[in-house]
Amino acid sequence: xxxxxxxxxxxxxxxxxxxxxxxxxxxxxxxxxxxxxxxxxxxxxxxxxxxxxxxxxxxxxxxxxxxxxxxxxxxxxxxxxxxxxxxxxxxxxxxxxxxxxxxxxxxxxxxxxxxxxxxxxxxxxxxxxxxxxxxxxxxxxxxxxxxxxxxxxxxxxxxxxxxxxxxxxxxxxxxxxxxxxxxxxxxxxxxxxxxxxxxxxxxxxxxxxxxxxxxxxxxxxxxxxxxxxxxxxxxxxxxxxxxxxxxxxxxxxxxxxxxxxxxxxxxxxxxxxxxxxxxxxxxxxxxxxxxxxxxxxxxxxxxxxxxxxxxxxxxxxx
Numbered sequence: 541x542x543x544x545x546x547x548x549x550x551x552x553x554x555x556x557x558x559x560x561x562x563x564x565x566x567x568x569x570x571x572x573x574x575x576x577x578x579x580x581x582x583x584x585x586x587x588x589x590x591x592x593x594x595x596x597x598x599x600x601x602x603x604x605x606x607x608x609x610x611x612x613x614x615x616x617x618x619x620x621x622x623x624x625x626x627x628x629x630x631x632x633x634x635x636x637x638x639x640x641x642x643x644x645x646x647x648x649x650x651x652x653x654x655x656x657x658x659x660x661x662x663x664x665x666x667x668x669x670x671x672x673x674x675x676x677x678x679x680x681x682x683x684x685x686x687x688x689x690x691x692x693x694x695x696x697x698x699x700x701x702x703x704x705x706x707x708x709x710x711x712x713x714x715x716x717x718x719x720x721x722x723x724x725x726x727x728x729x730x731x732x733x734x735x736x737x738x739x740x741x742x743x744x745x746x747x748x749x750x751x752x753x754x755x756x757x758x759x760x761x762x763x764x765x766x767x768x769x770x771x772x773x774x775x776x777x778x779x780x781x782x783x784x785x786x787x788x789x790x791x792x793x794x795x796x797x798x799x800x801x802x803x804x805x806x807x808x809x810x811x812x813x814x815x816x817x818x819x820x821x822x823x824x825x826x827x828x829x830x831x832x833x834x835x836x837x838x839x840x841x842x843x844x845x846x847x848x849x850x851x852x853x854x855x856x857x858x
Contacts, residue, residue, distance in 0.1 A: 560663070562591045563695055566742040574599020579696040579744040581718055582666065584674050585705020590634070592652075592681050594660035594693055604632075605657035608685040631684055634664040636697060639678045639751055640758075640770040652681070666697075674701035674714025675772035676747050696747045715750045715771055716781045718743060724785050735812065741788055749791070753783035753830065760834050764841055779833045786826030793819035 563578035575598060582588040594602040632652030638645055652664040662681065670677070677697040683690045701714035722728040722741075730738050754774045758766075774780060793816045802811040 559587055560589050560591055563593070564743070566744070567738075572599075576742075577695060577744045577748075579698065579742075579747050580679070581698040581700060581743055581747075582671070583700055583704065584702040584714075585671055586666075587668075588666045588671065589663050590666060590679070590697070591655070591661065591663050592634075592679075592693065592695070594662065594681065594683065594691060596691075601658075601660040602683075602691060603658050604654060604660050604662070604683060607683050607690050632662050632664070633682045633684060635680050635682070636667075636670060636677045638770050638772060639676045639696070640754065641678075671699060672705045672707065673772055674699050674712075675770065676715065676751055696744055698743070698747050698750075713772055713775070715774070716777060716784065718746060721746055721750075721781065721784055721788075724781060725788065740792060745788065745791060746784070749784045749787040750780075752787050753780055756783075757834055760831075760838075762838055762842065764838060766841075776833070776837070779830060782826050783830040786823045786830060789819050789823035789826070793823060 561580045561582050563580050565578070566573045566576050574595065580588075580590050594604060596602060632654065634650045634652055636648045636650075641647075648667045648670045650664040650667060652662045655661040655663050664681075675698075677699065679695040679697050680692055681695075682692045698718065699714070700717045701712060702717075706712065719728070722739075725741070726732050727740050730736070733740055751771060754769065754771055757774070758769050796813050796819060797816040800811070800813040800816065802809070802814065804810070
């Protein structure tokens with residue numbers, strides 16, 4: 541509540557709406573990139589509700605009222621492995637699984653609610669158990685009618701680590717937060733990018749860059765039986781951050797190479813997209829350091845496993 545005599549800021553945000561997390565649409569030069577992969581981000585322990593817009597491959601909203609039967613009831617279940625739970629006869633379903641998961645990774649399932657059928661808007665609550673575990677998750681939303689899947693959409697969900705939602709079951713793991721990554725890149729606000737006047741990287745791009753180093757660490761030879769390694773458990777956070785920034789800068793270099801055009805008009809020369817060389821140099825330096833770390837770490841792990849101690853039945857006599 542505002543102090544007496546203090547006018548309310550017209551830009552203030554309603555508090556109880558902050559738990560509804562929307563998947564933002566990225567704009568490029570003022571034009572929305574509708575087919576681009578979309579993502580949600582939430583804080584650990586947050587009682588979040590995800591909002592999603594069903595779209596076709598071209599990015600156009602799907603009128604869900606024309607799909608027939610759509611349920612408006614909401615409930616949640618947690619399934620193990622590939623989930624043999626029965627499909628609802630009709631309705632909206634959201635499934636979420638850690639993005640590097642296999643057949644043994646839990647799948648969290650949540651029934652959704654229809655918010656705006658003609659514009660394809662639906663919502664589903666994030667299961668409480670999932671909200672406790674920081675990491676990157678694959679989302680998949682489905683419209684099911686007469687026991688048949690009519691359409692699905694995919695996205696990413698980032699549960700960011702934090703001090704809420706902690707208990708004795710889960711350690712404080714998970715990737716660097718979006719804020720930490722943006723701070724390392726000086727990409728926290730459009731005011732930091734004077735020429736772009738916009739954020740250079742959207743949340744989905746950052747999440748994809750978070751996933752890639754973990755996948756690379758697992759797949760890069762030599763193979764090691766390291767147990768469970770995913771975005772929930774990967775421990776090398778400083779090197780992870782360097783790899784994330786390296787892959788983001790590499791992605792930006794691809795963009796600048798594809799869109800670079802040197803032209804002149806009305807006596808003025810414009811070449812504002814000619815930024816690939818410095819971006820690729822910065823990316824290569826960071827990724828070289830990351831690849832050297834992978835090599836040294838895996839050599840260290842192998843050496844540690846090769847050394848050991850031989851026991852003897854006579855040891856108790858000395």
